[in-house]
Amino acid sequence: MYNHMVVGLAPPERADRLFHALADATRRDIVMRTMRGEHSVSALARLYPMSFAAVQKHVAVLESAELVTKRRRGREQLVRGNVGTVQDACALLEQFEAVWRDRIDRFGEVLAGDQPEGAQT
């Protein structure tokens, strides 16, 4: 799998949309639910104390951030979570984890080989 993150990272405007989309609790909930299974917009609308139009707007924000995908089935719009995008945020954190694991390894090595203060000649 050759991911965009490996070759050159997502363009900043995409990250902006992603961050904005994830900054809302309802939208995060929609992402979590639709990652587990496809939901229609009307089924989602019944879950939250807000109008169908408001939920539809949240879904549109998520769709433009590529956090969900939408398809039509008859009169219904079905929403599915896009696991890959959520993984991007995780993968970015993984990179920093690797950086810090290396640092902590060196930290431990230097500490182990270090003369305690006062023991130096």
Added chain:
Amino acid sequence: MTVTTVHKDPEALTMTITAEFDAPIERVWQMWEDPRRLERWWGPPTYPATFVDHDLTVGGSVRYFMTGPEDDTPRGWWRVLAVEAPHRLEFENGFADDAGDPDPSMPVMIIGVTLHAPAGGGTRMAVETRFPSLEAMQQLISAGMDEGMSSAIAQIDDLLRSEVTQP
């Protein structure tokens, strides 16, 4: 020494790494407090760090540069937000321009270090890295690649594959 836990929160954009060392807390603190010790671990072997300023007081400034294999010298800075020796250190960490001054076009991350001595002996250290936004995180990572962190990047493919359920 062991890395005991790594906690990543993709929504809060934080990563916390915890390690235990078989050394008294004062010696672990020295690893941050003494620039000569700090520079032995901060940069990877291909980009060793040299700390030119190192003022660990609140508001104090720390400046460093790293020396790469092609004599490139990326520069970085810290601004100390909190310091309580030997238990806590919090600072902003960013990239600097060629003169060593903070580069305003680059995002800043916040690093919080907590040390404590558990009853059983040794020292536990937690390092939390907090990113202002996902965009900032990406920017920092692409800049970090210039500092010889690319070996970490090679692992992503595998990690992406293994990381199926999130968060």
